[in-house]
Amino acid sequence: MMDGTADLALVRICIAFGMFGIAAAMDMRQRYVDDRLWVAFGAVAAVLYFFDFRQMDITIATLSMGLGGAASYLLYRTGLFGGADALALVVFAALLPTYDGRFFLEGISAKGQAHPLSPLMLLSNAAILSFTHLVVNMVKNAQYGARHRSSLFAGMEGETTTRKALAVLLGHRSNGSGFAFLMEKNCGGVRKFDFSLKPAEDTPFESQVGVWVMPGIPFLVYMLAGLAAMVFIGDLAIALLSSFAGIL
Structure with a gap:
């Protein structure tokens, strides 16, 4: 049987899952939370701090919340985070500032695969999982190329092979629907790719058909997945590096 500290840790984790589950559903449906x-x-x-304040390592918890807040602010200011993403990380840092890996799946060792700074572990996991979106873009571009032979880069013939490859990873041709930002610009009558970061809250979604767009990634979905990975596996970056080092 788990003791009171473990019970409260489970409560905090369940509440965090509930928060990200609701937020991710809102984000997917309307890109607004x-x-x-x-x-x-x-x-x-x-309220939870009234119940387990004495059991917490206040120094680590304060450090974790401080780093989580700082990361949220910096990512928001650079345009990598929307307001909802930033607030989600801040509130999560307060809900679960530290995690000791007690709910890791059987056979997975916490040694070397986790650290107590939950917000940073969640953020790292979400960032790694978000790279799956690159695969989605490549599949969409492959499908477009199969349907419209030799027209994938129509109007972009002047772009280099390197920039075309980058475009295939980061975006795709728009069908006029969905949540995406324009990924091209007109330079003196010549169309060119535009890979610059665009603040999600200040940039309108693109509705034109046939132009290159960069999908507005619903990052809260990846944060939800990152939380699941954190709770049951640990820090994916550390786990991947450990596996790579083992192969070498």
Whole structure:
């Protein structure tokens, strides 16, 4: 039977899953998350500290929340995070500032695969999992190329092979629907790829058909998946590096 500390750790994890589950559903449906969600879960996080304050390592918890908040602010300011993503990481840092790997799947050792800074572990996992979107782009471009032979790069003939390859990874031809940002610009009548970062909250979604677009990644979905990986596996970056080192 788990002791009280373990029980509260499980409660915190379940609440975090609930928060990210609701937020991810909102993000997928409309690319907007009501700020009241973060206020509600932030209040829940504050209440939880009354129950396990004495059992927590306050130094590590404070460091973790501070780093989580700093990472959120920096990623938001650079345009890599939307407001919902930033608030999600801040509230998560308050909900589960530390994690010791007690719920790792059987046969997975916590040694070398986890550290106590939960927000950074979640962020790292989500970033790694988000690379699956590159595969989605490549599949879409392969399908487009199969249907429209020799027209995938129509209008972009002047671009280099390297930039075309990068475009295939980062974006695809738009069908006029979905949540995506324009990934090209007109330079004196010549179309060129535009790989610059665009703040999600200030940039309108592109509705033209046939232009190159960069999908607006619903990062909260990857944060939900990153949380699952963190709870049951640990830090994916450390695990991958450990596996790679083992092969060498």
